[in-house]
Structure formats: C-alpha cells, structure tokens
Amino acid sequence: xxxxxxxxxxxELRKIYRVGDVDVAALRGLDLDVLPAEFLSIVxxxxxxxxxxFHIIGGxxxxxxxxxxxxxxxxxxxxxxxxxxxxxxTVSFVFQKFNxxxxxxxxxxxxxxxxxAGLELKPDAQFEEVVRLLGIARRLDHKPNALSGxxxxxxxxxxxxVNHPAILLADEPTGNLDTENxxxxxxxxxxxxxxxxxxxxxxxxxxxxxxxxxxxxxxxDGRIVDGD
Amino acid sequence: xTIKLVKENMKHRPMRSLLSALLIGVPVTLILCLVGLSHxxxxxxxRRTQGIGADIIVRPTGSTMLSLSGGMDERVVGFLAKQPHVxxxxxxxxxxxxxxxxxxxxxxxxxxxxxxxxxxxxxxxPFRGADDVIVDQYYAEQKHLHVGSTVNILNRDxxxxxxxxxxxxxxxxxxxxxxxxxxxxxxxxxxIYLKLDxxxxxxxxxxxxxxxxxxYPIYSVADWTSLFNxxxxxxxxxxxxxxMVIGIVIGFLVVYLSMYMAVLQRTREIGILKSxxxxxxxxxxxxxxxxxMLGLGGTLLGxxxxxxxxxxxxxxxxxxxPLVIVYSWWPIACGITLAGAGLGxxxxxxxxxxxxxxEALAYE
Ligand SMILES: Nc1ncnc2c1ncn2[C@@H]1O[C@H](COP(=O)(O)OP(=O)(O)OP(=O)(O)O)[C@@H](O)[C@H]1O
Ligand SMILES: [Mg+2]
Numbered sequence: 001x002x003x004x005x006x007x008x009x010x011x012e013l014r015k016i017y018r019v020g021d022v023d024v025a026a027l028r029g030l031d032l033d034v035l036p037a038e039f040l041s042i043v044x045x046x047x048x049x050x051x052x053x054f055h056i057i058g059g060x061x062x063x064x065x066x067x068x069x070x071x072x073x074x075x076x077x078x079x080x081x082x083x084x085x086x087x088x089x090t091v092s093f094v095f096q097k098f099n100x101x102x103x104x105x106x107x108x109x110x111x112x113x114x115x116x117a118g119l120e121l122k123p124d125a126q127f128e129e130v131v132r133l134l135g136i137a138r139r140l141d142h143k144p145n146a147l148s149g150x151x152x153x154x155x156x157x158x159x160x161x162v163n164h165p166a167i168l169l170a171d172e173p174t175g176n177l178d179t180e181n182x183x184x185x186x187x188x189x190x191x192x193x194x195x196x197x198x199x200x201x202x203x204x205x206x207x208x209x210x211x212x213x214x215x216x217x218x219x220x221d222g223r224i225v226d227g228d
Numbered sequence: 229x230t231i232k233l234v235k236e237n238m239k240h241r242p243m244r245s246l247l248s249a250l251l252i253g254v255p256v257t258l259i260l261c262l263v264g265l266s267h268x269x270x271x272x273x274x275r276r277t278q279g280i281g282a283d284i285i286v287r288p289t290g291s292t293m294l295s296l297s298g299g300m301d302e303r304v305v306g307f308l309a310k311q312p313h314v315x316x317x318x319x320x321x322x323x324x325x326x327x328x329x330x331x332x333x334x335x336x337x338x339x340x341x342x343x344x345x346x347x348x349x350x351x352x353x354p355f356r357g358a359d360d361v362i363v364d365q366y367y368a369e370q371k372h373l374h375v376g377s378t379v380n381i382l383n384r385d386x387x388x389x390x391x392x393x394x395x396x397x398x399x400x401x402x403x404x405x406x407x408x409x410x411x412x413x414x415x416x417x418x419x420i421y422l423k424l425d426x427x428x429x430x431x432x433x434x435x436x437x438x439x440x441x442x443x444y445p446i447y448s449v450a451d452w453t454s455l456f457n458x459x460x461x462x463x464x465x466x467x468x469x470x471x472m473v474i475g476i477v478i479g480f481l482v483v484y485l486s487m488y489m490a491v492l493q494r495t496r497e498i499g500i501l502k503s504x505x506x507x508x509x510x511x512x513x514x515x516x517x518x519x520x521m522l523g524l525g526g527t528l529l530g531x532x533x534x535x536x537x538x539x540x541x542x543x544x545x546x547x548x549x550p551l552v553i554v555y556s557w558w559p560i561a562c563g564i565t566l567a568g569a570g571l572g573x574x575x576x577x578x579x580x581x582x583x584x585x586x587e588a589l590a591y592e
Contacts, residue, residue, distance in 0.1 A: 055586055058503075059501060060585045061584075084502075084507070086505075089505070092504070095589070099496075099499075101501075102240075106235075116505045159418040214306070
C-alpha cells in the first residue's frame with residue numbers, strides 16, 4: 001500500500017487507561033492504513049479495542065503513544081482544541097445507540113452539526129440529495145422518539161455526513177437494528193461510499209455486515225491480527 | 229442555535245423551568261414590594277405635608293426623621309405665632325397607630341381649616357363631640373367605616389364624624405385636646421406648622437427662627453419633603469441591601485441546583501454535542517444561557533407577582549401600606565437576579581464543559 005496516499009495512518013498506537021491503580025492497555029501497538037474512499041470493516045471480540053481505536057482516530061481521546069495521522073492532522077501532538085476542530089469537519093461518528101439529541105427534531109439535529117461546523121448559513125446543494133438517499137425527507141420534523149430505530153440511525157448518518165467529513169466512523173451502526181433496518185442502513189453506507197466517495201470505517205460483529213466493506217481487518221487484544 | 233437548544237431543553241421540562249423561575253421570582257417580588265412600599269410611604273407623607281398649606285415645619289429637639297410623638301412645650305406655638313411674617317402657627321400631636329406607616333394626628337380643627345382651607349369631606353363633617361374622629365377614604369375603606377361607625381384607635385373607641393378625601397396632613401384626625409389628654413401629653417405638641425404672610429420669605433424666616441430656637445430642627449416644607457426621601461429613612465437602606473443579598477443568594481441556589489440536576493440529566497447529550505465538535509465554551513454557553521433565561525423568566529414572574537401584591541394590598545390595607553409600583557427598580561431587580569443566576573450556573577456550567585466526551589457518551 002502506498003503510504004503517501006493514506007487518509008489515516010496509524011503506527012505503533014498504544015492506549016492505556018488507568019483504572020484506580022491498574023493500567024488497562026486497550027491498544028497495544030496497532031498499525032493501520034486507510035485509503036481515501038475506502039470502506040473498511042473492523043471486526044474482533046468484545047474488549048479488543050475497536051471502539052478505543054475509533055475514539056482516538058475521531059479525536060475524542062488522545063493516544064498514549066504512537067503515531068496517528070488523520071487527514072493532515074497529527075493526533076499525537078494535537079491539543080484538545082485541535083481535536084474539537086477535527087470532530088467538527090474532518091471526522092464524524094455514527095454510534096450503535098444513534099445518539100440523537102432527544103429534544104430536537106431530526107432537522108434540528110442535523111442543523112446542530114452544521115452550526116457547530118460553522119456552515120449553518122452556507123446553502124448545501126447536496127443536502128437534499130443526502131436526505132433523499134437516506135429516505136428521511138418526510139421524517140425531518142419529528143423528534144427522535146417518534147422515529148423508528150432505522151429512521152433514527154439514518155438521521156444520525158445524515159447528521160454525520162452533512163458537513164462532508166473526510167472520514168465517517170460507524171461503531172456498530174446496525175447493532176440495535178433488526179435485519180431489515182440493518183440492511184437499509186448498510187446499503188445507505190455503501191451508497192454514500194460509492195456515490196460520494198465517502199471514506200467509511202465500520203465496526204461490526206456481524207460477518208454479513210462486514211461484507212459490505214471493501215476490506216475487513218480483525219482485531220484482538222489491542223492489535224490488528226490480520227487484514228485481507 | 230444555542231437559544232434553540234436551551235429553549236427545547238426548557239420546554240422538555242416545563243415544570244422544572246417554571247418552578248425554578250417562580251422561586252427566583254419570589255425575592256424579586258420581595259424587593260419590588262419593599263421598594264414600592266418605602267417610595268409609597270414617602271410620596272404619601274410628602275403629599276399630605278404639602279396639603280397642609282404650611283410654609284415651615286418646626287420639630288422637637290433631638291427628633292429624627294421618623295419620630296412621631298414626643299414633645300415641645302405648647303407655649304412655643306404662641307411664641308412662634310408672634311414672630312415677624314408668621315401669619316399662623318399650628319401645633320399638632322402625632323401618635324403612631326401602626327408602625328411607621330400609619331399615624332393619627334391631633335388637630336385643632338378651626339386652626340387647621342384656616343391654614344389648609346379645610347378638609348374635603350366625602351361623607352359627614354367636622355368633629356361634634358370629644359370622641360369623634362375624622363378618617364380619610366383609604367382608612368375608611370380598609371376598616372369598612374362610615375359616618376357614625378365606631379372604630380378603635382389607640383385602645384379607645386371613637387365615632388367617625390367625617391370621611392375626607394386623602395391628601396391633607398393625616399389619615400386619622402382626632403381633636404387635639406382629647407388626644408393630648410389620652411396620651412398624657414397635655415401642654416405638649418409634636419410638630420408645629422407655620423404659615424407666613426409671604427411664602428417667598430420662607431428661607432429667610434427659617435434662618436431667623438433657627439437663630440431664636442437653637443436646637444430645634446426647623447425646615448421649610450420644601451426642604452422637609454425633599455429631605456424625607458427613601459435614602460434618608462434610617463434602617464431602610466441596610467434592610468434593602470439585605471433583601472437584595474437574599475435575592476442573589478436565592479437566585480444562586482435555585483439556579484445552582486436546577487442546573488446541576490440538568491447537567492447530570494443531560495450528560496449524554498453533552499457527550500453527543502462534544503462528539504459533533506462542540507467546544508467547551510459552547511457547552512458552557514448553553515448552561516449559562518439557560519440560567520440567564522431562568523433568571524429573566526424569574527424577573528418577569530416576580531414583576532407579575534408584585535402587581536398581584538400591589539392589588540392585594542391596595543384592596544385590603546390601602547391605608548397601612550401605601551404601595552406604589554416603582555418602574556426604575558425593575559432593571560435593578562433584574563440585574564440582581566441575573567447576577568445570582570449567572571453565578572449559580574458557573575460551577576454546573578464548567579463541570580459540564582469539562583465532561584470527558586467518551587464517559588459522557590457511555591452515561592446511561
Ligand atoms: N474509559 C475507559 N476506561 C478504562 N478502560 C477502558 C475505557 N474504555 C475502554 N476501556 C477498556 O479498554 C478495552 C477495550 O475497550 P473497547 O471499548 O475499545 O473494546 P471494543 O472492542 O469496542 O469492545 P466491544 O465490542 O464490546 O464494543 C476494554 O478492556 C475496556 O474495558
Ligand atoms: Mg465497542
């Protein structure tokens with residue numbers, strides 16, 4: 001793989017959580033490269049460090065050691081403010097639990113992300129297309145508790161991509177969905193990747209879901225144990 | 229967007245928001261009532277003093293602004309009457325009936341009529357007997373009195389001989405001699421009013437009289453009424469300050485507790501916002517904005533409640549508590565409340581801003 005092209009480049013990444021007097025090593029020297037427009041699936045047993053990897057790539061937590069380059073940012077040296085900026089425009093998350101703001105309508109949930117990125121006033125030609133692609137056009141004025149799980153997750157995806165992030169991190173996006181909704185969400189992700197060239201990293205426990213990616217990597221004990 | 233987030237949050241828990249604002253409003257009402265009462269009392273007193281038609285007021289030696297009773301020898305009245313340019317001198321006896329806001333005055337009705345042009349009777353007329361009392365319309369309203377009613381004042385029953393339009397000297401007028409007797413003040417008066425043959429000489433005459441009666445506080449009516457203002461009432465300012473501090477403390481505590489709870493309940497939402505790239509300042513801004521909205525709502529409710537209090541007092545006890553609405557204190561009360569609310573939101577706000585996003589997202 002040509003390293004110069006990678007949009008994510010991780011070398012010797014370690015993350016140690018201190019719990020009381022005990023050090024818990026969540027990541028133990030992980031290496032990973034992701035190319036632009038790639039759809040990468042990540043699988044591995046519970047506790048193997050998958051979410052931790054996302055938290056670091058997404059700027060929610062600093063690495064303990066190692067080198068992590070995301071787009072043009074070096075996360076090892078990035079300040080908290082720098083990581084906040086990274087989350088605004090460069091990387092965004094889709095979570096297993098949807099994580100929509102419960103008091104806001106779907107439309108406002110999406111608007112919050114645009115506001116935080118400072119893009120509120122800029123008209124977005126792609127917005128309508130994204131909304132149509134996700135099939136949520138008629139659900140936009142509902143609050144999350146009036147939406148099905150599948151709809152909530154699609155709104156969450158809309159919110160995640162509304163600012164055209166370089167990287168979309170989806171942590172078990174279908175973990176709380178039935179088969180039918182899972183399929184719909186996975187197809188949306190594949191569409192986004194194919195039509196818009198969206199780089200996507202997806203954690204999943206489900207081999208069928210993993211098959212939507214171009215490539216699957218396996219994690220165990222804080223490392224990548226094989227790729228294909 | 230901050231406003232929208234805050235608005236939706238507050239709408240989501242309407243009871244919490246309303247209750248917080250209501251609690252914050254209580255001290256606002258207290259402040260406004262206290263201020264309204266002191267202004268009302270001062271305005272009312274000054275209006276009645278001006279209604280006497282006197283030019284000069286002579287008070288007993290050593291008296292303070294608020295002392296009502298007490299005494300000067302009645303012969304001082306005669307002495308003053310003989311001074312140049314003094315057309316008339318009238319001694320009265322003041323007696324507290326209810327605290328500092330309501331007093332009765334013993335007058336010689338003939339003298340008073342000559343000085344002031346007389347009361348304007350709405351019902352009945354002058355004293356006819358030794359146990360007669362003349363009351364103004366507000367006292368009559370408060371005590372449900374009519375001509376011929378009996379009313380207990382200073383532990384005695386009096387018969388109402390007349391009800392007058394408010395605005396001259398006193399709300400409760402009793403015959404001077406009788407009041408002197410009943411209060412063991414025979415031969416004494418508590419205040420002397422002078423009318424001059426030429427009002428434009430007032431200041432000169434005050435100066436002359438001060439030369440003659442060294443220790444007596446002597447004022448022109450104009451000076452007296454301008455001196456008698458809310459800033460000069462002893463004890464009022466510290467009392468107002470105490471109420472203001474209570475207002476800040478209540479605002480602080482209510483907002484602190486309310487926002488502390490809100491931050492706990494919204495931990496996950498804070499994590500979500502952070503995952504979307506919200507800065508610490510943005511999170512702090514949301515909490516502060518909500519606190520200020522609560523403070524503002526509290527101020528508005530407090531003002532509303534002060535109108536309720538105004539209506540209640542005007543209806544039930546218009547004579548004892550001459551409450552007025554003092555608009556100039558609205559922004560002050562608002563400032564006090566916002567200060568308390570802002571301070572109360574600081575700790576919850578900073579702790580929300582410092583939340584670790586991963587922990588916040590894991591919060592159930
Ligand atoms: N904030 C934290 N504090 C302490 N330990 C943590 C923290 N986050 C994760 N860990 C530990 O790090 C290890 C990796 O956790 P992580 O959540 O990354 O696993 P995962 O692969 O995402 O698991 P799952 O499939 O269950 O989601 C686990 O042992 C976990 O207990
Ligand atoms: Mg996980």
